[in-house]
Amino acid sequence: MAGRAHPMQAKYLLARTALQDAPWFFDTFGGAGGSDCLARFWELVGSELPEHERVAAQGLSVHGLALDDGSPALLLGLPAPERNDAHFVAAVAGRDGVRVFCLERSLSFPERRECTVIAELAADHRANWGNGPAADAGAFLAAVDAIVSGARPGPMATVPMQLA
Numbered sequence: 204m205a206g207r208a209h210p211m212q213a214k215y216l217l218a219r220t221a222l223q224d225a226p227w228f229f230d231t232f233g234g235a236g237g238s239d240c241l242a243r244f245w246e247l248v249g250s251e252l253p254e255h256e257r258v259a260a261q262g263l264s265v266h267g268l269a270l271d272d273g274s275p276a277l278l279l280g281l282p283a284p285e286r287n288d289a290h291f292v293a294a295v296a297g298r299d300g301v302r303v304f305c306l307e308r309s310l311s312f313p314e315r316r317e318c319t320v321i322a323e324l325a326a327d328h329r330a331n332w333g334n335g336p337a338a339d340a341g342a343f344l345a346a347v348d349a350i351v352s353g354a355r356p357g358p359m360a361t362v363p364m365q366l367a
Contacts, residue, residue, distance in 0.1 A: 209258040210281060210288040213248045215366065217279065218303040218324035221294040222367035225301040228294060233277050237265040241279060258282050266340065270295060270348045278340055284308040290319065290338040293347050302351065306335050306343045321346055323358065326367040330358035 221228040231240050241263050249257040264280035274297045281289050289305040303324045311318045311334075319335035321343075332350055336342035349355040 207258075207285055207288060208256045209249050209252055210284065212252075213245055213281070214289045214292055214305060215324070216248060217244070217292050217294075218305075219367050221277075221301050221303050222324075222326050225294075225296055228301075229275065229277060229296060232265055232279065233267045233275075237267070237277075238263065241265050268344060270297075270344075270351060272297075272352065274298075274351065276344065276347070278344060280340065286310060291340065291343050293344065295347060295351055297351055304332075304343075304347050304350070306338065306346075308338070321350070323350070324364075324366055327363065327365060329362050329364045329366075331360045331362075333359045 231237070234240075242260050245260045245263055259282060262280060262282040266278040268276045268278055270276055274295050276293055276295045279292045281291065284290055284307070286308055289307050291306045293304045295302045295304070305322045305324065307320050307322055309318050309320045310316070319338055321332040321335040323330040323332060332355070336346050346355070
């Protein structure tokens with residue numbers, strides 16, 4: 204799958220940045236020039252890769268939102284994904300710190316049909332929250348809200364991973 208290192212690296216770098224420096228992340232991507240900053244970030248990540256592995260910035264978007272409890276959230280839309288790439292990355296600044304979620308394109312088993320999954324990227328692990336909604340910003344944000352509020356049961360699996 205040529206070209207997919209770019210979205211994978213961007214997803215994890217966005218998560219790491221949000222976890223390590225939330226004020227900078229929210230100010231930079233949530234400010235008036237947030238879309239331009241995301242486009243520049245995408246370009247910089249790609250510039251470190253061979254040209255044939257780069258993915259065009261088409262589809263990048265930034266939306267500043269709030270969860271039902273008032274927690275600020277940034278929803279970053281990424282280019283059209285292939286399997287295991289993210290449709291969206293959401294960073295939520297809650298009472299207990301920043302949490303980062305991705306809505307990833309996946310394949311269900313054993314049916315082998317297209318689906319989405321929700322992953323949470325934390326400083327020391329990756330949690331799989333199971334099947335996600337359709338690749339729709341509002342539906343994804345509602346699912347994230349359910350996780351953050353505790354309305355959704357805990358993750359299906361957690362894998363240790365040093366991210367921040």
